[in-house]
Amino acid sequence: MSCKCAIPTDQYHGWECTVSGGECMFLMPNSKACAEKYCEGPDAKIIEERRSGMSKVSSNDVILVCKVCSTEFVISQELLDKFAAKKLSAPTHCPACLEKKHNIKYYPCKDCGGQFGMNQLEREYYLEKMGWPLPVRCPKCREKRRVAKEATRK
Numbered sequence: 001m002s003c004k005c006a007i008p009t010d011q012y013h014g015w016e017c018t019v020s021g022g023e024c025m026f027l028m029p030n031s032k033a034c035a036e037k038y039c040e041g042p043d044a045k046i047i048e049e050r051r052s053g054m055s056k057v058s059s060n061d062v063i064l065v066c067k068v069c070s071t072e073f074v075i076s077q078e079l080l081d082k083f084a085a086k087k088l089s090a091p092t093h094c095p096a097c098l099e100k101k102h103n104i105k106y107y108p109c110k111d112c113g114g115q116f117g118m119n120q121l122e123r124e125y126y127l128e129k130m131g132w133p134l135p136v137r138c139p140k141c142r143e144k145r146r147v148a149k150e151a152t153r154k
């Protein structure tokens with residue numbers, strides 16, 4: 001936190017601004033804060049470039065809503081076009097949820113002994129959203145039990 005436009009002086013509170021010729025607006029010269037607040041000083045150009053760069057990107061971007069957590073996430077039109085070219089649908093998961101989707105853990109099935117995978121989203125769905133324990137059977141065995149149950153009901 002400093003500013004190369006601030007020079008120590010006996011006047012003011014100890015700092016003079018070489019850009020405005022007056023007192024530095026900050027108690028401790030801070031070129032970054034100065035650029036953000038007043039668009040002045042040595043860092044102003046960087047901030048300006050970043051701002052215009054951001055607006056340039058956003059005009060080309062599409063905002064999508066994550067179907068899991070409903071958070072808005074930004075994807076470039078370019079990437080969407082690539083998805084379309086491959087006949088894929090647009091992403092439905094935000095980057096955070098996508099990461100969870102790929103975070104798969106494997107569990108042994110209580111009935112058949114086989115392994116079945118559950119990703120973090122599924123685990124969170126059971127544990128956090130529904131307040132249920134994690135399933136102890138693979139999807140196939142779960143389906144078998146469901147069918148058997150229905151058969152006895154009839």
Ligand SMILES: [Zn+2]
Pocket residue numbers: 066067068069070071093094095096097098
């Ligand atoms: Zn999400």
Ligand SMILES: [Zn+2]
Pocket residue numbers: 109110111112113114137138139140141142
């Ligand atoms: Zn099983």
